[in-house]
Amino acid sequence: MINTSNGMMSTTSSSNAQSPGLKTYFKTPEGRYKLHYEKTHPSGLLHYAHGKTVTQVTLAHLKDKPAPSTPTAPSSSFSTGSGVRSAAARLLGGGNGSRALSFVGGNGGSKSVSASSRVGSLVASSSSSSTSTSNFDGKGTFLIFNVGDAIFISDLNSQDKDPVKSIHFSNSNPVCHAFDQDAKDGHDLIIGLNSGDVYSVSLRQQLQDVGKKLVGAQHYNKDGSVSSSRCTSIAWVPGGDGAFVVAHADGNLYVYEKSKDGAGDSSFPVIKDQAQFSVAHARYSKSNPIARWHICHGSINSIAFSTDGAFLATVGRDGYLRVFDYSKEQLICGGKSYYGALLCCAWSMDGKYILTGGEDDLVQVWSMEDRKVVAWGEGHNSWVVSGVAFDSYWSSPNSDGMGETVMYRFGSVGQDTQLLLWDLEMDEIVVPLRRCPPGGSPTYSAGSQSSHWDNALPVGTLQPAPIMRDVPKISPLVAHRVHTEPLSGLMFTQESVLTVCREGHIKVWMRPGVSESQSNNSETMLSTSLKEKPLSSGKVGSSSYKQ
Amino acid sequence: MGAAGSKLEKALGDQFPEGERYFGLENFGNTCYCNSVLQALYFCVPFREQLLEYYSSNKSTGDAEENLLTCLADLFTQISSQKKKTGVIAPKRFVQRLKKQNELFRSYMHQDAHEFLNFLLNELVDILEKEAQAAKSDQETSSPPEKMVNGPKNAQANGCHKDPLVTWVHKNFQGILTNETRCLRCETVTARDETFFDLSLDIEQNSSITSCLKNFSSTETLNAEDKFFCDKCCSLQEAQKRMKIKKPPHILVIHLKRFKYIEQLGRYKKLSYRVVFPLELKLSNTVEDAESEYSLFAVVVHVGSGPNHGHYVSLVKSHNHWLFFDDENVEMIDESAVQTFFGSAQEYSSNTDHGYILFYESLGTSNKS
Numbered sequence: 018m019i020n021t022s023n024g025m026m027s028t029t030s031s032s033n034a035q036s037p038g039l040k041t042y043f044k045t046p047e048g049r050y051k052l053h054y055e056k057t058h059p060s061g062l063l064h065y066a067h068g069k070t071v072t073q074v075t076l077a078h079l080k081d082k083p084a085p086s087t088p089t090a091p092s093s094s095f096s097t098g099s100g101v102r103s104a105a106a107r108l109l110g111g112g113n114g115s116r117a118l119s120f121v122g123g124n125g126g127s128k129s130v131s132a133s134s135r136v137g138s139l140v141a142s143s144s145s146s147s148t149s150t151s152n153f154d155g156k157g158t159f160l161i162f163n164v165g166d167a168i169f170i171s172d173l174n175s176q177d178k179d180p181v182k183s184i185h186f187s188n189s190n191p192v193c194h195a196f197d198q199d200a201k202d203g204h205d206l207i208i209g210l211n212s213g214d215v216y217s218v219s220l221r222q223q224l225q226d227v228g229k230k231l232v233g234a235q236h237y238n239k240d241g242s243v244s245s246s247r248c249t250s251i252a253w254v255p256g257g258d259g260a261f262v263v264a265h266a267d268g269n270l271y272v273y274e275k276s277k278d279g280a281g282d283s284s285f286p287v288i289k290d291q292a293q294f295s296v297a298h299a300r301y302s303k304s305n306p307i308a309r310w311h312i313c314h315g316s317i318n319s320i321a322f323s324t325d326g327a328f329l330a331t332v333g334r335d336g337y338l339r340v341f342d343y344s345k346e347q348l349i350c351g352g353k354s355y356y357g358a359l360l361c362c363a364w365s366m367d368g369k370y371i372l373t374g375g376e377d378d379l380v381q382v383w384s385m386e387d388r389k390v391v392a393w394g395e396g397h398n399s400w401v402v403s404g405v406a407f408d409s410y411w412s413s414p415n416s417d418g419m420g421e422t423v424m425y426r427f428g429s430v431g432q433d434t435q436l437l438l439w440d441l442e443m444d445e446i447v448v449p450l451r452r453c454p455p456g457g458s459p460t461y462s463a464g465s466q467s468s469h470w471d472n473a474l475p476v477g478t479l480q481p482a483p484i485m486r487d488v489p490k491i492s493p494l495v496a497h498r499v500h501t502e503p504l505s506g507l508m509f510t511q512e513s514v515l516t517v518c519r520e521g522h523i524k525v526w527m528r529p530g531v532s533e534s535q536s537n538n539s540e541t542m543l544s545t546s547l548k549e550k551p552l553s554s555g556k557v558g559s560s561s562y563k564q
Numbered sequence: 565m566g567a568a569g570s571k572l573e574k575a576l577g578d579q580f581p582e583g584e585r586y587f588g589l590e591n592f593g594n595t596c597y598c599n600s601v602l603q604a605l606y607f608c609v610p611f612r613e614q615l616l617e618y619y620s621s622n623k624s625t626g627d628a629e630e631n632l633l634t635c636l637a638d639l640f641t642q643i644s645s646q647k648k649k650t651g652v653i654a655p656k657r658f659v660q661r662l663k664k665q666n667e668l669f670r671s672y673m674h675q676d677a678h679e680f681l682n683f684l685l686n687e688l689v690d691i692l693e694k695e696a697q698a699a700k701s702d703q704e705t706s707s708p709p710e711k712m713v714n715g716p717k718n719a720q721a722n723g724c725h726k727d728p729l730v731t732w733v734h735k736n737f738q739g740i741l742t743n744e745t746r747c748l749r750c751e752t753v754t755a756r757d758e759t760f761f762d763l764s765l766d767i768e769q770n771s772s773i774t775s776c777l778k779n780f781s782s783t784e785t786l787n788a789e790d791k792f793f794c795d796k797c798c799s800l801q802e803a804q805k806r807m808k809i810k811k812p813p814h815i816l817v818i819h820l821k822r823f824k825y826i827e828q829l830g831r832y833k834k835l836s837y838r839v840v841f842p843l844e845l846k847l848s849n850t851v852e853d854a855e856s857e858y859s860l861f862a863v864v865v866h867v868g869s870g871p872n873h874g875h876y877v878s879l880v881k882s883h884n885h886w887l888f889f890d891d892e893n894v895e896m897i898d899e900s901a902v903q904t905f906f907g908s909a910q911e912y913s914s915n916t917d918h919g920y921i922l923f924y925e926s927l928g929t930s931n932k933s
Contacts, residue, residue, distance in 0.1 A: 356842065378774045378775060
């Protein structure tokens with residue numbers, strides 16, 4: 018099976034030649050973002066994968082070892098675009114990553130792999146043996162991304178372009194994945210396939226294994242026994258004790274529990290009305306999935322949990338954003354796009370806003386307090402696909418002291434190959450709404466959410482598409498063409514912005530002020546950043562908003 | 565052929581729409597440009613219904629002279645009255661008539677589907693107008709023909725000319741563009757209306773139809789050698805010009821300008837750009853905030869890398885199923901397959917199937933009056 022006839026593996030530098038028209042930096046008011054490095058996959062897969070799958074990326078911080086007593090504050094999914102999941106964990110002190118991952122050094126051989134053979138082994142971290150050690154210099158931060166029939170795992174902090182690991186699926190293509198850094202032990206990575214099949218595995222175990230197949234996997238919805246519809250989006254339930262949800266192209270969402278073996282028979286009643294939301298629970302306690310949510314007619318394109326896990330947002334082919342109370346299994350609110358399908362969604366850290374992007378080329382800002390669209394971002398020249406995210410690390414320059422103006426920074430990527438950064442100033446967008454309160458009193462205040470909801474629409478009402486002139490428009494702060502291919506995702510880390518294109522090329526853009534030497538001096542940087550992150554970002558999100 | 569037909573029937577099963585017919589069209593040597601457009605028009609339901617109605621009411625009056633309209637009506641009637649649900653039909657008379665009528669389409673060269681559509685719609689309108697004229701002179705006293713729906717302004721623009729007749733072809737496909745020119749000296753806005761059956765849009769790499777429509781209506785400054793003669797200033801002046809849609813058509817036909825003349829090459833080149841088109845669309849470049857929503861129901865696809873050769877196929881939405889028509893062959897496809905016809909993000913790509921003409925139908929109130 019292993020074909021060593023050519024060295025395509027080692028030629029990735031040429032495979033991903035920088036397009037001459039693309040700049041390696043972009044400017045923002047706070048400074049320059051510089052292209053730091055790129056991550057990609059063996060080029061030979063490109064032709065095979067082309068057009069068949071869209072790459073999504075998940076960020077995973079592996080801890081040194083299963084931590085028995087980790088504080089369980091939800092630090093995950095700050096910047097969850099559908100295409101990109103961020104799941105961060107605190108590193109328990111520095112200098113431990115290398116020990117945990119030293120195993121790879123042993124097998125980081127110099128096997129070159131034929132590009133044409135897609136079942137060829139891509140086990141070796143790369144053809145250069147030096148990478149096998151440099152990969153594990155203390156940072157267990159990995160990028161997990163799918164291309165064609167494979168999942169690739171790259172070390173975020175190494176200079177190496179090539180992945181350290183590849184996993185091939187013989188039955189179908191992996192299309193979505195999510196990582197749970199709070200997993201107490203065992204399985205932390207979930208993967209959804211085009212066939213509807215779902216796997217949960219331990220990321221560490223995959224990295225320890227030398228093979229090119231999933232190891233120690235638990236298989237759910239085997240051969241489409243529950244649903245043969247394509248998986249579209251997958252997410253761990255924050256604080257859900259191993260529960261996760263999988264959205265499918267047929268408008269259904271299934272709830273699984275990783276502790277159950279998945280062998281139990283799960284059958285659900287026929288859906289009577291395709292257009293109605295309904296929840297059905299499995300009849301037997303052993304069954305896995307344990308529940309089916311029928312959400313909409315047509316595909317669910319993306320899902321996202323609020324940081325605290327209380328709410329689940331979905332967007333779909335029918336153009337609706339829907340927000341559910343997850344534990345009550347109840348539709349809370351939602352609304353329609355200007356036109357066309359919605360493709361991606363993401364929550365703000367404080368749970369007050371949801372971003373969506375779709376086929377109307379608009380980035381929508383949905384307010385949970387107002388239960389409606391409060392701003393439209395105009396600036397993309399094509400669909401906004403799988404790429405909206407709040408920058409939870411960004412702190413508003415005028416948030417200190419005054420506390421008057423609240424700003425959120427968010428980003429979006431589209432099929433126009435552009436990354437757009439936006440500033441959302443609450444004063445700007447609230448004012449026009451105050452002038453004409455929608456049947457509400459003018460005494461709009463930053464009161465608690467629940468009190469505000471009481472005088473809003475009845476629970477579960479979906480808003481029709483807004484009229485163009487009724488919605489305040491915002492313009493991007495920066496528009497930068499980052500790839501030659503349509504983009505499929507972005508995410509923010511403390512040090513950088515990551516963009517990914519449909520074909521599976523990832524670019525890491527360093528934030529201003531983060532010099533390359535600094536970022537290479539990885540250990541201290543990462544450990545401190547990870548410690549501070551949940552706290553500081555949470556603060557920015559919530560405290561500064563109160564007026 | 566029969567086997568293929570039954571396969572489609574099997575695929576649709578119980579869901580085969582009552583009374584609907586899915587027939588492939590035989591190719592008489594490079595007539596795919598014609599077949600692909602005919603399928604799109606056949607599944608333009610209001611157009612089809614009115615054509616069939618025209619046919620049945622016209623048949624009773626007896627031996628009308630053969631023309632493109634009667635040939636088209638004949639073909640559509642032939643399809644819709646088939647006993648079988650699927651199969652293949654040879655549009656022989658129609659193609660013969662087309663070749664007789666227009667020498668452009670006589671050769672066996674590769675033809676442009678958009679040119680054909682344009683020719684056909686204008687030809688149909690001509691025939692209907694002539695007929696109405698003839699009917700009018702036959703019976704002078706009968707009620708006058710319907711007037712243009714869009715009132716006085718247009719009538720003024722046309723001055724003392726008689727009002728143009730509004731045929732059912734107009735009612736389906738005609739929209740009105742207004743060309744606003746604002747003199748930068750005296751600020752006077754001159755508006756000139758023009759009718760259209762389709763919008764031809766310039767395209768850009770990795771863009772959307774929404775963005776192309778925006779560019780179509782973007783403000784253009786006329787200056788330097790391209791100044792505007794302002795009637796008020798009585799001289800050439802700098803001016804700003806923009807095209808807006810004054811009256812959106814019921815059936816919105818969008819033609820993507822994929823065949824571009826490249827001066828350096830001295831010939832046409834096909835642009836394989838990736839241009840995404842949503843299944844639902846709203847026009848934002850209208851004069852009033854119309855905001856009526858359109859739904860995509862047909863796409864004519866050009867297959868091939870160059871402008872002078874290649875193939876045409878069409879994707880058609882009928883009763884919420886998507887069908888793929890390739891001359892004789894008809895297949896069911898998933899809605900998600902439509903996105904494989906957007907184009908290529910890279911110039912040299914193995915994918916050469918590109919959406920070329922898009923047909924959207926307004927979801928708002930159907931074409932009234």
